[in-house]
Amino acid sequence: MIRGPVPLYKSSAVDAIKLRKANEYSFWGSRNAANRVEPIASPHFDFKLDLEPGDKIFTVGSCFARNVEGRLATAGYRLPMRDLMDDRSFAGVHPRALNNFSTPSIWNELGWATGESQFDADQAIVEYASGKWLDLHVTHNVQPAPRDTVLRRRSAITKAYGSFRDCKLIIVTLGLVEVWYDNVAGTYLNSLPPPPLIRRYPERFELHVLSHDETLDYCDRAIGLLRKYGRSDAVILMSVSPVALGITHRPEDVMVANCYSKSVLRTVTEEMVARHDNVHYFPSYESVLQSDRQVAWMNDFTHVSETLIAHNVDRLVRHFDAGGVGDESLESVHASIEAGGASAAHLHAIEARKADPNSAARFFSEFGEWSQKSPTFATEHIEWLVEQKQAAKALDVASLTDARSERIKMAKARALLMLKRNREALDILYDPKLEDARSSRYWSLRVEAEGNNGDIAALETTLSGWSRALPKHASQARIHVARALLAQSSVGRALELLELALVDNPKLALGHILSAEAYLLRGDLAAARQSFALAEPATPSESRRYNKLKDRIGELVGT
Structure with a gap:
């Protein structure tokens, strides 16, 4: 039996077209105008959250999450996970010890914090050297310590993870899918076990590259715990860490391995947003990925520059701040x-x-x-x-x-x-490089300049160039040139172009308005009223022109 489609999102074709037209971010924009892509990409995001400095924010995830924490702390927000560093047992420990890279390890920590599962200290805390112990679920850049110190750290970590319960915002940053499995404990670890332990227990640890379904399952369970035990009004903000996989243990280029990892995580976040109404996505990953590499990345090609971190966190904080x-x-x-x-x-x-x-x-x-x-x-x-x-x-x-x-x-x-320095403007606009830019804004400026000069022959040349460079914008080109021709009282040719434009798109309000103006110039009030009746202005400038024309027609009818 063939199963029907099960889309992540669906809408009717009519609604999809309406949404696309209403969405000002549905296209990329152009290099020839102010844009949100270069050199620093700023993908749009939108979610509702009333947050003020002093409110609690829970953060969990990879090293990008630690960067976010630092910025949020300076902005005046309270970060319980950051407070963990004040515990005496963490003296001298870097905050990156809290990094949590994968959905299984995030689920582990939340399960232990909520009591849904139990931390097995006998298996998870192992002796590294005589009198020196390690917690396998903490990144191995934390130095080994006496067992009682490691146990105190574990207790503090579990308590800190439980702090999400009274946080208004929960930020979850997913890092990678190339993870390590402990065959003895039957659990996933947070990071690569120290090499001496791998040599001592060669059969205990395995590399697992998670599939999409595995990653999704662990993430869904983790989000489920946040929703079950967190505040009823909590907002969960998910992101994918742009920080690249530093080293791969697979027989392929790290760039390829990283692409797979981030692609899986990005699809998982999209599914979480689709499933839960209080889960939203923050596009820091896209911002870094789409930005100029010289600006976005540090010299190791792995970590994100301070400029991009600041840019994205500042965008997020401004979204909180009604000011x-x-x-x-x-x-x-x-x-x-x-x-x-x-x-x-x-x-x-x-x-x-x-x-x-x-x-x-x-x-x-x-x-x-x-x-x-x-x-x-x-x-x-x-x-x-x-x-x-x-x-x-x-x-x-x-x-x-x-x-x-x-x-x-x-x-x-x-x-x-x-x-009114039209000739100087045209000296710039006749640059062949601009002609190749494929920008309607360029061509409309050129029409304006040539129209101001009264150069009808040049307008015809520009119309041909515009239509050839941007065939899908031919109607727009005809409208602009027709308006310039009307200013020169070239009514006949203007009406020809307007008729062609309206054949392509009968709902062009400006086309009907200009046609009515042309008929008035010709003295044909009946035709002007007929064209005017078809106009449905959609922009402020169209409305102003429409109302002015309405007054003119009213005066003529009254006489």
């Missing part, structure tokens, strides 16, 4: 940029552009000197000035940088058009 982007003090921004240099300055510039205009203005006034040092900062600065209609200032800043990126060229062209 928003603009509330960060200039002192803290100064400290961040001093530590992170050009990359940090660029990240703060991106965030400043999202803030209210006054906050952004303060930021760029304070840190504008970075436009001379960092091309990426200059790009954000110049584009923001253009958005604020400060065209002359934008050109001044552009003159301070040697950068000639496509985005800076486009911003300069927009500024020049605002200042």
Whole structure:
């Protein structure tokens, strides 16, 4: 018997199209405009959580979780797992001793903390050397110690894991699927046993590479314990650690082994989100993976740079903080940029552009000197000035940088058009490299400049180039050129283009509005009213044009 499809998520075709159109993050964007991809990727995320400094956050997972803890602690949140380091038995022990790399070991610790299973000290705590003992479920970078010390540490760890019960937010970071199995105890370990123990007990330990189903099963059980014993209003935030598998024990390239590991973990987190309404996903993994490698990774190609850690944790904390982007003090921004240099300055510039205009203005006034040092900062600065209609200032800043990126060229062209310096704008826009950029924004700027110059022949050439470069945007090209032609009173050709555009897409509101304007220019009020009746404006600019046209038609009908 063939089983029918069992999708993770489904919707009707009609709803899927609606969702895609409503989702502003459903496509990648373009290198020629401000985007969320380069050089630092910032994938969108959205979940509801009312959290304030002082609230408790429980963290469990790999070394990336420890990095997150450090940042959250400085932001004023309470982290019970971090408090474990204050226990006297952990004196001199690094916080990475708490790293938990796999779903089986996370489930182990939560099971022991909740009493769902029992920790077997006789099997889990072994003698490493005379009088020196190890807990096999703690990372082996913790030095061996007397057995009573190891037992006290174990008791403290189990108690700390139980602290999730009264935490408002639980962050679970999954690390890898290449794990170690203890044949004697019948349990998975948290990390590779020390080599001396492997030599002493060669049959005791095995390498297991978990399948998707095994990983999912352990994760589901762990999440089940968090939901069963945690607060009823707790939010579970899952992520996949971007920190790469440092070394593989399989006969293949570590890059291949790492890809399998992260792919399995990413699918498991997606399934957890689909199954539980209080489980959400934070895309720190995608942020690091999609960012410029020179910025994202440390020199070992394994660990994530401080810049990317700060970027992602800051995004997360801002999501908690209703105060928003603009509330960060200039002192803290100064400290961040001093530590992170050009990359940090660029990240703060991106965030400043999202803030209210006054906050952004303060930021760029304070840190504008970075436009001379960092091309990426200059790009954000110049584009923001253009958005604020400060065209002359934008050109001044552009003159301070040697950068000639496509985005800076486009911003300069927009500024020049605002200042009615059309010929200078066209000198930039006729750059063959920009023509190859496959950007509708580029072509629309070119149409605007040529229309301002009244160059109808150039508009026809641009229409051909736009339609050839971006065939799927042909209707958009015709609409833009038709609008420019109407400004030159070239009504006949404008109506031809509008008719073609509306054949392709009868619901183009701007097409119907422009058609009505064209018919009014021709003196055909009846045709204008007919076109106007078909217009359903969907954007603020369309609504303004629609209302203005409505008044004109009303006046004509009244006469």
